[in-house]
Amino acid sequence: MKENFDSNLDTVASLDAELERHYAGVSPAALDELRRAFAATGYVKIPSFTPPAVTRAVRAEAHALFERLAVRRNVRMRVTGNTPRILSNVRCADIRRDGQLIPAFYAAPALKRFVAAVFGEACHDTPYENERYMILSLRAAGDTHGWHWDDYAFSLIWLIEAPPKEKGGWVEFVPRTRWDKDDPDTVARVLREREVERRDHVRDDVYLLRGDTCMHRVAPLTGDAFRLVLNLAWASAEDLDKPVSHETLDELYG
Ligand SMILES: O=C(O)CCC(=O)C(=O)O
Numbered sequence: 001m002k003e004n005f006d007s008n009l010d011t012v013a014s015l016d017a018e019l020e021r022h023y024a025g026v027s028p029a030a031l032d033e034l035r036r037a038f039a040a041t042g043y044v045k046i047p048s049f050t051p052p053a054v055t056r057a058v059r060a061e062a063h064a065l066f067e068r069l070a071v072r073r074n075v076r077m078r079v080t081g082n083t084p085r086i087l088s089n090v091r092c093a094d095i096r097r098d099g100q101l102i103p104a105f106y107a108a109p110a111l112k113r114f115v116a117a118v119f120g121e122a123c124h125d126t127p128y129e130n131e132r133y134m135i136l137s138l139r140a141a142g143d144t145h146g147w148h149w150d151d152y153a154f155s156l157i158w159l160i161e162a163p164p165k166e167k168g169g170w171v172e173f174v175p176r177t178r179w180d181k182d183d184p185d186t187v188a189r190v191l192r193e194r195e196v197e198r199r200d201h202v203r204d205d206v207y208l209l210r211g212d213t214c215m216h217r218v219a220p221l222t223g224d225a226f227r228l229v230l231n232l233a234w235a236s237a238e239d240l241d242k243p244v245s246h247e248t249l250d251e252l253y254g
């Protein structure tokens with residue numbers, strides 16, 4: 001059953017118009033700066049990503065879907081050298097079926113235009129539908145989303161709830177790294193050879209990540225705390241031309 005969180009925002013068209021107005025307020029210089037930062041490291045935080053009414057509505061829907069549909073996972077991923085996923089998630093198919101605003105958000109052309117301007121190239125709906133959007137949560141000490149690369153080039157992560165900084169759950173990444181799916185030791189090698197970057201987040205931070213060439217993880221929580229994210233993913237033009245396999249996602253959410 002779909003819940004009507006805000007009758008003004010319940011269609012792609014009205015949400016799109018709202019976002020279009022919002023992004024029109026971003027100056028070319030500010031957009032340039034975001035694009036430059038993203039190109040340099042594959043990571044950038046986007047200030048004031050959505051107008052307050054949209055923020056409230058997305059937050060409400062993410063919480064409601066999470067409470068009703070989250071599934072607890074505790075697995076190790078062979079293809080990334082047995083890195084752990086100890087978390088809860090709401091699958092894309094469940095969000096598509098029961099959500100209203102989140103699917104509309106993903107479908108909004110204004111959103112896609114804006115993120116593509118920061119990515120510096122066109123982005124496309126992921127051909128594999130189960131990777132378009134997802135809700136993920138860490139709750140208990142030891143919960144973590146272990147080291148991995150994403151199947152598709154571009155991700156947006158919205159911190160619906162963030163743990164206090166002293167309780168872990170921060171994002172770590174290593175830019176300009178490639179996933180060799182035939183070599184489970186890739187993760188360990190990157191960690192031996194490269195510096196790890198760390199970014200802290202607060203509630204409502206939104207960041208963009210070049211997830212196919214930044215090895216990344218969410219560090220384990222060191223105490224009980226609530227971290228809840230909405231993750232949207234897009235494919236690059238290059239992704240559309242190559243076969244993309246989905247071992248980690250299928251193992252985790254299949
Ligand atoms: O929760 C985060 O900040 C990152 C999530 C992530 O890497 C993913 O869903 O692939």
Ligand SMILES: [Fe+2]
Pocket residue numbers: 148149150211216
């Ligand atoms: Fe990821």
